[in-house]
Amino acid sequence: MGLYRRGKFFWLSISYQGKRIQESLKTDNKKLAEKLYAKVLTDIVEGRYFEKPKDITINEVLERYMKEFSPLLSPTSHERNHQVVSHFKSVLGDYLIKDVTPSVLSQYKAERLQKVLPSTVRKELAFLRRVFNIAIDEWELCKENPVRKVMKSLKVDDARVRYVAPEEAEKLRFTLPEWLKPIVIVAAQTGLRQGNIVELTVPQLDFNLELIIVPKTKNGCPIAIPMTNIVRNTLLKVLQGKRIASLYVFCDEFGKPHSGKKVSIAFKRACERAGINDLRFHDLKHDFATLLVQSGVDLYRVQKLCGHKDQRMTQRYAHLLPETLREAIKMIESKGTATILLQSDNQEKYVNAANP
Numbered sequence: 001m002g003l004y005r006r007g008k009f010f011w012l013s014i015s016y017q018g019k020r021i022q023e024s025l026k027t028d029n030k031k032l033a034e035k036l037y038a039k040v041l042t043d044i045v046e047g048r049y050f051e052k053p054k055d056i057t058i059n060e061v062l063e064r065y066m067k068e069f070s071p072l073l074s075p076t077s078h079e080r081n082h083q084v085v086s087h088f089k090s091v092l093g094d095y096l097i098k099d100v101t102p103s104v105l106s107q108y109k110a111e112r113l114q115k116v117l118p119s120t121v122r123k124e125l126a127f128l129r130r131v132f133n134i135a136i137d138e139w140e141l142c143k144e145n146p147v148r149k150v151m152k153s154l155k156v157d158d159a160r161v162r163y164v165a166p167e168e169a170e171k172l173r174f175t176l177p178e179w180l181k182p183i184v185i186v187a188a189q190t191g192l193r194q195g196n197i198v199e200l201t202v203p204q205l206d207f208n209l210e211l212i213i214v215p216k217t218k219n220g221c222p223i224a225i226p227m228t229n230i231v232r233n234t235l236l237k238v239l240q241g242k243r244i245a246s247l248y249v250f251c252d253e254f255g256k257p258h259s260g261k262k263v264s265i266a267f268k269r270a271c272e273r274a275g276i277n278d279l280r281f282h283d284l285k286h287d288f289a290t291l292l293v294q295s296g297v298d299l300y301r302v303q304k305l306c307g308h309k310d311q312r313m314t315q316r317y318a319h320l321l322p323e324t325l326r327e328a329i330k331m332i333e334s335k336g337t338a339t340i341l342l343q344s345d346n347q348e349k350y351v352n353a354a355n356p
Contacts, residue, residue: 003037012037016044056141058100059093064139065131074216076195076260084127097135097142105150118154125151162279163287164188171274180266182234183250183258184284190225191288191306193217194264194281198257200249205235217307225305289314 003012006024010033014021021044025036062085070081091108092100105125112121129147136142164172176184186197196214204213210227217223227235238249246255267281285306292302303314 003033009033010037012040014041014044056097057093058095058097059089061097061131061135061139061141062088062093065134069134074195074199075257076198079260081127084124087124088128100146102146102149105146109150109154122151122154125154162283163290164279164283168274168276168279171276172270175270175273177266177270179250179258180263180270182238183263184267184281185234186231187281187284188287189228189231191285192225193285193307194260198250198260198263201247202239202249203247205249207232207236214307221307221309223304223307 002014003010005011005028008028010025010027010030012021012023012025021040025033027033027036066081066085070078073081092104095104105128109121109125112124125147129145129151132142132145132147136145172184183197186192186200187194190197190212192200192212192214196217200212200214204215205211206213207227210232212225212227212231213222214225215222235249242251244251244253244255248255248257251257264281271277271279289302289306292305293299297305299311299314303311306314308314
């Protein structure tokens with residue numbers, strides 16, 4: 001279409017190598033618009049146009065991400081993204097994407113660390129990094145990701161291993177709401193994340209093979225968790241006690257799944273009533289992994305059962321292995337090369353050889 005007027009300003013519309021370029025020239029002066037149009041044509045032909053960041057705000061970028069990508073994630077992740085986006089819109093929303101530099105984000109990080117934990121800041125920046133990656137690779141809105149440089153210096157100790165002590169479990173037995181108790185039992189006996197549990201559907205349960213099948217975990221891979229007898233009986237009891245037809249295993253009186261936020265709040269309040277400090281629902285996953293390691297399960301199988309993409313996450317439980325390893329070592333105490341070398345006749349040969 002070339003140069004045309006649309007509303008107050010002149011716009012350009014150009015088709016180049018299969019791409020449609022359409023943008024406002026932000027002027028109502030025709031002569032100036034013609035000069036700007038000619039400059040854009042020159043930049044396109046010489047390859048400079050596609051290297052320039054576009055004049056688009058972070059607000060617009062975030063809205064596009066929430067419309068095109070976030071809905072493809074799990075409902076829990078999508079809900080969490082809404083919260084993070086709302087926060088970023090309030091502090092960075094009016095910035096043009098080209099003006100969000102490492103310096104700007106470094107200042108944001110410093111100010112944010114005064115209010116929240118480093119792990120929270122890291123999660124927020126990780127989300128923004130994903131958005132920028134898409135803006136670079138798919139939308140061609142910028143050339144570099146400014147978040148990457150800022151995150152390098154943000155070290156977070158994520159090796160927290162908090163499990164439920166027996167006396168704490170005893171207290172929770174009396175403070176957990178009845179609807180929440182089976183959810184907590186399944187979490188503690190499967191290591192599944194909260195989102196995977198609240199979104200669990202009946203077709204994911206295979207009682208013949210005694211498996212819980214999760215088609216997509218946090219790392220994007222499917223996983224099949226064997227049911228313990230406790231889990232099997234708990235799930236059957238929940239299904240038999242449902243008063244409404246629903247695809248979801250754990251649902252409210254309307255057949256809708258309990259939200260992750262509802263579960264987290266209810267679990268926190270149950271802990272408060274029990275006088276338990278510093279325990280989160282996610283710690284039930286640590287409880288599961290800790291129990292596996294203390295029962296003698298090797299880290300490779302713990303990694304697979306926990307759905308960890310690599311062993312770095314699983315390695316946090318390595319300190320629980322010594323006693324288990326001690327039992328394994330005892331099994332070779334009377335076998336092998338060392339046992340033969342320590343036989344009395346061999347010892348005499350060594351003594352004679354050393355004193356000819």
